[in-house]
Amino acid sequence: MQSFTEENYLKTIYNLASKQQGEVSTNALAEMTATKAASVTDMLRKLADKELIHYKKYQGVRLTEEGERLALQIIRRHRLWEVFLVQKLGFGWDEVHDMAEELEHIRSEELVVRLDTFLGHPQFDPHGDPIPTPTGQMPEMGYRKLSDAEAGEAVCLRAVMEHSTEFLQHLNHSSLTLGSIVTVSEINAFDKSVLVQIGNDRTVFVSYEVAKNLLVS
Amino acid sequence: MQSFTEENYLKTIYNLASKQQGEVSTNALAEMTATKAASVTDMLRKLADKELIHYKKYQGVRLTEEGERLALQIIRRHRLWEVFLVQKLGFGWDEVHDMAEELEHIRSEELVVRLDTFLGHPQFDPHGDPIPTPTGQMPEMGYRKLSDAEAGEAVCLRAVMEHSTEFLQHLNHSSLTLGSIVTVSEINAFDKSVLVQIGNDRTVFVSYEVAKNLLVS
DNA sequence: CTAAAAATTTAGGCTGGCCTAAATTTTTAT
DNA sequence: ATAAAAATTTAGGCCAGCCTAAATTTTTAG
Numbered sequence: 001m002q003s004f005t006e007e008n009y010l011k012t013i014y015n016l017a018s019k020q021q022g023e024v025s026t027n028a029l030a031e032m033t034a035t036k037a038a039s040v041t042d043m044l045r046k047l048a049d050k051e052l053i054h055y056k057k058y059q060g061v062r063l064t065e066e067g068e069r070l071a072l073q074i075i076r077r078h079r080l081w082e083v084f085l086v087q088k089l090g091f092g093w094d095e096v097h098d099m100a101e102e103l104e105h106i107r108s109e110e111l112v113v114r115l116d117t118f119l120g121h122p123q124f125d126p127h128g129d130p131i132p133t134p135t136g137q138m139p140e141m142g143y144r145k146l147s148d149a150e151a152g153e154a155v156c157l158r159a160v161m162e163h164s165t166e167f168l169q170h171l172n173h174s175s176l177t178l179g180s181i182v183t184v185s186e187i188n189a190f191d192k193s194v195l196v197q198i199g200n201d202r203t204v205f206v207s208y209e210v211a212k213n214l215l216v217s
Numbered sequence: 218m219q220s221f222t223e224e225n226y227l228k229t230i231y232n233l234a235s236k237q238q239g240e241v242s243t244n245a246l247a248e249m250t251a252t253k254a255a256s257v258t259d260m261l262r263k264l265a266d267k268e269l270i271h272y273k274k275y276q277g278v279r280l281t282e283e284g285e286r287l288a289l290q291i292i293r294r295h296r297l298w299e300v301f302l303v304q305k306l307g308f309g310w311d312e313v314h315d316m317a318e319e320l321e322h323i324r325s326e327e328l329v330v331r332l333d334t335f336l337g338h339p340q341f342d343p344h345g346d347p348i349p350t351p352t353g354q355m356p357e358m359g360y361r362k363l364s365d366a367e368a369g370e371a372v373c374l375r376a377v378m379e380h381s382t383e384f385l386q387h388l389n390h391s392s393l394t395l396g397s398i399v400t401v402s403e404i405n406a407f408d409k410s411v412l413v414q415i416g417n418d419r420t421v422f423v424s425y426e427v428a429k430n431l432l433v434s
Numbered sequence: 435c436t437a438a439a440a441a442t443t444t445a446g447g448c449t450g451g452c453c454t455a456a457a458t459t460t461t462t463a464t
Numbered sequence: 465a466t467a468a469a470a471a472t473t474t475a476g477g478c479c480a481g482c483c484t485a486a487a488t489t490t491t492t493a494g
Binding site: 003005035036038039042043046057058 | 480481482483484485488489490
């Protein structure tokens with residue numbers, strides 16, 4: 001049985017690893033967990049002793065199979081609770097992260113099973129992220145970034161890569177909603193910003209910074 | 218802001234205080250929190266420093282107004298989550314205590330407000346305990362114990378005073394359900410056990426130990 | 435290729451919440 | 465009234481998870 005803190009490290013290692021290739025660095029973990037590198041090193045020794053990570057000094061870190069299984073279990077819980085908070089309690093997608101961060105640690109297999117059923121076995125959380133299966137598989141979505149689309153293309157907004165309140169509220173203001181079909185009408189050659197058309201009437205300016213964090217298909 | 222552990226002490230002090238008059242003892246707290254008396258003393262000093270309890274050495278402990286407000290807030294959360302687990306997720310009333318024990322510590326005012334609305338502003342939890350109001354009032358129910366009823370009386374089962382899985386499962390087996398009207402048909406003079414009639418056909422034996430933990434009106 | 439910079443680990447220390455053993459206070463029984 | 469028993473507190477210590485400062489290793493720049 002892992003502590004709250006150990007679970008957070010596993011989840012964070014998974015999330016960082018999925019954004020790059022190779023090992024995850026101590027510093028990156030320190031930044032994500034809002035602690036210092038020395039504290040991370042302590043915890044890595046502990047997780048390595050429990051065989052939840054592969055760890056060689058100075059060489060970064062990688063989850064073991066068991067570590068990945070646990071990480072995916074925690075991410076599954078997190079995403080299911082986010083669905084609950086948005087769909088059942090009516091929170092905005094920009095409000096639920098911190099609460100889900102706490103709810104994900106509630107220790108009960110049965111609770112997750114029943115929550116999943118109650119929610120109708122959702123496939124995606126409110127940010128478009130796929131919900132890992134009960135057996136610990138992360139569905140591969142094969143989305144592209146909006147910033148990689150070509151002018152003239154019509155694409156569907158599928159997910160966000162950035163979960164901060166500020167980013168999500170910015171999308172709210174721009175009427176950029178998951179599930180919308182948008183047409184890329186113009187790509188600025190200088191700053192790579194994008195003009196997209198939503199429906200027939202509305203044209204929205206999307207900066208490169210934003211477009212890089214929007215996944216489409 | 219209180220720690221998880223501090224919240225548990227406040228809740229436990231409230232619960233013990235409501236079952237007796239006067240101050241709550243260190244030993245009683247040690248038993249309820251499954252720790253040792255010395256550890257309780259440590260925590261009492263801390264809570265007294267924060268002015269959440271009135272505490273004089275060797276004299277037992279009592280909540281301050283602020284302490285009681287916090288305790289009732291935690292109890293409110295606990296009972297709302299129990300309603301959620303039973304009514305929305307379909308858990309049995311004998312299965313939800315430990316999960317609610319964790320859920321009650323999730324830190325979000327807004328979450329409690331929305332959960333309450335989602336559940337339709339319930340007045341009682343699945344064990345018949347009243348849910349404290351948002352402003353921190355504990356509704357007074359004025360129930361009696363079944364063990365205090367007289368032969369011939371018809372009473373309604375309202376709540377249980379013991380929340381252990383074993384006790385609740387025993388009630389399940391005996392078809393003693395909250396809301397049922399039962400008639401006390403006989404009180405054994407020797408062991409104070411009770412025979413109650415449920416509906417027209419069924420007669421159930423209720424030991425004094427059980428009758429003492431059933432509240433009726 | 436090497437020296438400086440960056441990243442990481444080690445050493446030693448802190449706090450919260452727990453423990454045991456010993457000391458102290460209160461209660462109970464004679 | 466007082467001695468024994470029970471309850472409580474104090475003293476000192478442990479572990480998890482964090483910290484800073486110093487030491488070490490790796491990476492990078494010239």
